[in-house]
Amino acid sequence: MKRIKSTAIRPSEITPREVFVNRRALLKALGLSTALVTTMGMLGAPPARAAAAKMAFTRNPRYSTTETPNSYEDVTTYNNYYEFGTSKDDPAAYASSLRTSPWSVTVSGEAAVTGRFTLESILRPHPYEERIYRLRCVEAWSMVVPWVGIPLGDVLKRFQPTSRAKYVAFKTLFNPEQMPGQRSSVLDWPYAEGLRIDEAMHPLTILAVGLYGEVLPNQNGAPMRLVVPWKYGFKSIKSIVEIHFSERQPVTSWSAAYPEAYGFFANVNPAVDHPNWSQARERRIGSGVFAEKIPTQPFNGYANEVADLYRSLDLRRHY
Numbered sequence: 236m237k238r239i240k241s242t243a244i245r246p247s248e249i250t251p252r253e254v255f256v257n258r259r260a261l262l263k264a265l266g267l268s269t270a271l272v273t274t275m276g277m278l279g280a281p282p283a284r285a286a287a288a289k290m291a292f293t294r295n296p297r298y299s300t301t302e303t304p305n306s307y308e309d310v311t312t313y314n315n316y317y318e319f320g321t322s323k324d325d326p327a328a329y330a331s332s333l334r335t336s337p338w339s340v341t342v343s344g345e346a347a348v349t350g351r352f353t354l355e356s357i358l359r360p361h362p363y364e365e366r367i368y369r370l371r372c373v374e375a376w377s378m379v380v381p382w383v384g385i386p387l388g389d390v391l392k393r394f395q396p397t398s399r400a401k402y403v404a405f406k407t408l409f410n411p412e413q414m415p416g417q418r419s420s421v422l423d424w425p426y427a428e429g430l431r432i433d434e435a436m437h438p439l440t441i442l443a444v445g446l447y448g449e450v451l452p453n454q455n456g457a458p459m460r461l462v463v464p465w466k467y468g469f470k471s472i473k474s475i476v477e478i479h480f481s482e483r484q485p486v487t488s489w490s491a492a493y494p495e496a497y498g499f500f501a502n503v504n505p506a507v508d509h510p511n512w513s514q515a516r517e518r519r520i521g522s523g524v525f526a527e528k529i530p531t532q533p534f535n536g537y538a539n540e541v542a543d544l545y546r547s548l549d550l551r552r553h554y
């Protein structure tokens with residue numbers, strides 16, 4: 236695997252020596268040289284047989300709900316992952332064709348440290364935490380999921396975003412052979428999402444690599460996906476291969492497909508309906524067909540943590 240620079244280097248982007256040294260220091264801290272990254276990529280890693288591999292983690296009660304988590308069965312068989320089909324049971328049925336190892340992530344844009352990194356080198360320095368989060372889908376259902384992951388901010392800081400990095404954009408793998416849903420044009424592929432930099436750095440935002448103490452199943456976005464618990468589920472992009480720091484707000488798949496329904500912010504908001512249905516209540520998956528819907532909370536119940544980020548925004552306009 237070569238280190239890839241996708242655009243020509245403008246004079247303003249020539250990396251000062253200090254920053255270059257920092258990049259080498261980062262690679263060293265990761266236990267890698269650029270050459271070693273190259274070698275590892277060429278040799279590849281053994282094929283993924285990770286579905287039930289246990290992980291080491293510490294629980295984080297500070298950022299966990301005390302609600303009862305949904306069953307492993309619910310969390311891994313009722314999914315949205317359009318790359319494998321649009322039915323809830325398609326991802327569990329078809330996502331085994333996704334090869335999650337070896338996996339690399341390209342980091343680009345407004346940051347001192349950019350390049351192509353192995354997944355292991357991005358994750359290794361950070362201890363895993365378990366966080367039990369509510370996930371509220373824009374389709375008015377919800378789940379409670381015990382994720383295993385790391386704060387996204389801890390990872391992003393190591394790339395040293397510049398002062399012009401106002402947003403972070405993410406992309407999912409594009410590979411129609413492994414992802415048969417990409418042969419249909421329900422969305423513009425690859426799936427793209429983004430956050431404002433302060434949202435990305437917020438301690439609630441995590442990169443999840445596992446659930447229920449085990450390596451993330453493919454249908455849940457292996458090997459690494461975003462979880463932003465105060466936003467509608469579609470912001471939590473799966474199987475990430477690109478991280479891009481930008482000055483401008485990035486184009487995102489769902490807001491491009493249907494801007495009247497899916498805004499860039501997509502904060503969970505019971506007061507702003509979807510054009511075709513109410514967002515005031517939600518069905519908790521697993522509660523049974525006759526169960527009452529429960530009220531949806533502003534920011535999915537995380538208002539104390541995140542409402543301050545939006546002090547100056549009209550949330551009816553910036554839905």
Ligand SMILES: Nc1nc2c(c(=O)[nH]1)N[C@H]1C(S)=C(S)[C@@H](COP(=O)(O)O)O[C@H]1N2
Nearest residue numbers: 314315316317372407426468469471472473
């Ligand atoms: N790449 C990609 N990421 C995605 C989606 C998708 O279709 N493709 N669906 C989103 C939606 S709508 C939801 S609700 C969550 C579902 O996550 P889960 O299946 O792990 O519960 O993933 C989000 N991330």
Ligand SMILES: [Mo]
Nearest residue numbers: 372373468469
């Ligand atoms: Mo969703």
